[in-house]
Amino acid sequence: MWDYTDKVMDHFRHPRNVGTIEHPDGKATVGSLACGDALTFMFKLGPDGRIAEAKFQTFGCASAVASSSALTEMVIGKTVEEAEKITNREIADYLGGLPDQKMHCSVMGREALEAAIHNYRTGEENVVQVNDEIVCTCFGVSKAEIERVTRENHLHSVEEVTNFCKAGGGCGMCRDRIQEIVDEVNHAAAAAPAPEAQPKRLTTLQRIKLIERTLEEQVRPVLKKDGGDVELIDVDGDVVRIAFRGMCAGCRSAALTRDNLVAKALHEFVDPALTVEMV
Amino acid sequence: MKTVYLDNNATTRPAPEVIEAMMPFFTELWGNPSSMHAFGGQVARPLEAAREEVADFLGAEHPEEIVFNGCATEGDNHALFGVAAAWGKPGTIITSRVEHPAVLGPCLRLREMGHTVVEIGVDGEGLFDMAAYEAALAAHPGPKLVSVMWANNETGVLFPIRRIAELGKAAGATVHTDAVQAAGKVPIDVREAPVDLLTVAGHKMHAPKGVGVLYVRRGTRIKPYVIGGHQERGRRGGTENVPYIVGMGVACRLAKAALTDGSELRIARLRDKLEAGLLATCPDSRVNGSRTHRVPNTLNVSFEYIEGESVLYHLSDRGICASSGSACAAGSLEPSHVIRAMGVPFTAVHGSIRFSLSRYTTEEEIDYVLHHCPEVVAEMRALSPFVKHG
Numbered sequence: 001m002w003d004y005t006d007k008v009m010d011h012f013r014h015p016r017n018v019g020t021i022e023h024p025d026g027k028a029t030v031g032s033l034a035c036g037d038a039l040t041f042m043f044k045l046g047p048d049g050r051i052a053e054a055k056f057q058t059f060g061c062a063s064a065v066a067s068s069s070a071l072t073e074m075v076i077g078k079t080v081e082e083a084e085k086i087t088n089r090e091i092a093d094y095l096g097g098l099p100d101q102k103m104h105c106s107v108m109g110r111e112a113l114e115a116a117i118h119n120y121r122t123g124e125e126n127v128v129q130v131n132d133e134i135v136c137t138c139f140g141v142s143k144a145e146i147e148r149v150t151r152e153n154h155l156h157s158v159e160e161v162t163n164f165c166k167a168g169g170g171c172g173m174c175r176d177r178i179q180e181i182v183d184e185v186n187h188a189a190a191a192a193p194a195p196e197a198q199p200k201r202l203t204t205l206q207r208i209k210l211i212e213r214t215l216e217e218q219v220r221p222v223l224k225k226d227g228g229d230v231e232l233i234d235v236d237g238d239v240v241r242i243a244f245r246g247m248c249a250g251c252r253s254a255a256l257t258r259d260n261l262v263a264k265a266l267h268e269f270v271d272p273a274l275t276v277e278m279v
Numbered sequence: 280m281k282t283v284y285l286d287n288n289a290t291t292r293p294a295p296e297v298i299e300a301m302m303p304f305f306t307e308l309w310g311n312p313s314s315m316h317a318f319g320g321q322v323a324r325p326l327e328a329a330r331e332e333v334a335d336f337l338g339a340e341h342p343e344e345i346v347f348n349g350c351a352t353e354g355d356n357h358a359l360f361g362v363a364a365a366w367g368k369p370g371t372i373i374t375s376r377v378e379h380p381a382v383l384g385p386c387l388r389l390r391e392m393g394h395t396v397v398e399i400g401v402d403g404e405g406l407f408d409m410a411a412y413e414a415a416l417a418a419h420p421g422p423k424l425v426s427v428m429w430a431n432n433e434t435g436v437l438f439p440i441r442r443i444a445e446l447g448k449a450a451g452a453t454v455h456t457d458a459v460q461a462a463g464k465v466p467i468d469v470r471e472a473p474v475d476l477l478t479v480a481g482h483k484m485h486a487p488k489g490v491g492v493l494y495v496r497r498g499t500r501i502k503p504y505v506i507g508g509h510q511e512r513g514r515r516g517g518t519e520n521v522p523y524i525v526g527m528g529v530a531c532r533l534a535k536a537a538l539t540d541g542s543e544l545r546i547a548r549l550r551d552k553l554e555a556g557l558l559a560t561c562p563d564s565r566v567n568g569s570r571t572h573r574v575p576n577t578l579n580v581s582f583e584y585i586e587g588e589s590v591l592y593h594l595s596d597r598g599i600c601a602s603s604g605s606a607c608a609a610g611s612l613e614p615s616h617v618i619r620a621m622g623v624p625f626t627a628v629h630g631s632i633r634f635s636l637s638r639y640t641t642e643e644e645i646d647y648v649l650h651h652c653p654e655v656v657a658e659m660r661a662l663s664p665f666v667k668h669g
Contacts, residue, residue, distance in 0.1 A: 012589070012592065013593075013596065015662065033584075036586065036605065057662055057663060057664035059586055059663045059664055059665055060589070062592050065589060170613055
């Protein structure tokens, strides 16, 4: 059996907000019977401009039902502008996490939300961009969608992309193309000057925040894959003090990780003058 | 909460008689049968007695045609790689599209190694395409291995192994069958079905996990797969797993008795009751696979417009153990290759549920499932965007 969290099982066993709304302000269906999961999501705004009601119907596995149920709880009470900022990661986090192979369920939730908001604004039923390259024909996943999940979730491999949006999980013919796209995205991310890194003079607080963000975005995902983590202890002038946690704590290669991963990332995104110490 | 175990094609409850017979070989008779001392040597006799029980169960003429191994995947690997290795040159493997991964995996590998692999399809009922098979036998000169399952693990559909073996032999092929899902459910007799190689798994017939059998007809050209010592007459190296082999012998004796004492008829009656009850109480449901050419214990049913993993979790909450060919339940994104090979419509592919019974299944348990399953299906349908509500 899957290692589902109690919260996933709770939302699966007792899904919230199942059903339909008579005259919804926004409505969309994503996925299909052929793909193995599908979600119809709709919402209605209250007089205060906030989402007063949200309902769903889902065809899919336990985590698909739970992700849909979680989504409805998350959007109620939000303005459309607030709701559209919800990421798939936040849906997964709301449930206490999802197994890697089930992350695509959270992506389906985010897609349905976006499509319903699009429907609310334009009245269009469908958000598929006709001129967008369809990369995975088995599951109908576009290049734009692959780029997006790669960027938002810091993905590096085809396998990860498959876990998040199913692309490449069918016949496998598109796996090379997916790797190209992932490489392009990551290359662009690495080459792009991090906007916050450019200002000549950062205040101390800005600098610490940027260090924290760099650790969060560039370092932590890599360590987490091996069951490790990193914590920022202190910043003293140009000296950054960190501590490795989890599997990384006491790892014999910790110094290598510090130099090749942590220092490199901080040099690139914050300041080449920084030195990193382990405490 | 009670447990209703209807997942016997995945694994079975070890029979109490089997476990009881095994115990002394853990506690007292733990010697090595190859030893040149009486303490070890005394376990060689029970080992050979088990071999005779298995030979009797399969209709093998000679006990030495029975090779004990670790599991059916090993047996299938031994059959496929062992025969291909004995050719010493590229040959052709003819198999079916609905085999277990223990056969499909080695076939992929053999293709990479330069052999030709031909996969025979099935029709909408899951029945073997005999015409395509005969054509494949005729189309490929040179060394040939036929590897076709006796019964399908997902649908329980039976293939006409006797005819398949006769045609294969007539065309000069070596013939292997994975009989894992047939053993103990229908009579198996290698005197009637002239296969050269046949795979059986202990844990699918009330022996524990960790023991299997490859039947190797005398005169079959096959090389060992696990290479090492002289055990099993050089066909499978490794110290014999004596307690499990003893258990396998008892399991075969019990299975043989169950095939003649009416147990299988009782299982078939319970399965049919489950089938009729579910079809009657769950609208938009369909049976996958032939209902006439099928082992007596298996029911594969699709509940349209809902997804299998969700159904399994809800059944599990009620203590009911079953399995599904749905993609999610398999931990993959693609639904079962068996269900797809049969051309089952997409509305039904993801909602396929397999119930598999055993001789320990009771009528009360079937009634319990018939009471609870329809409410699970109705609950899931209430969630489904593909069902017209109200």
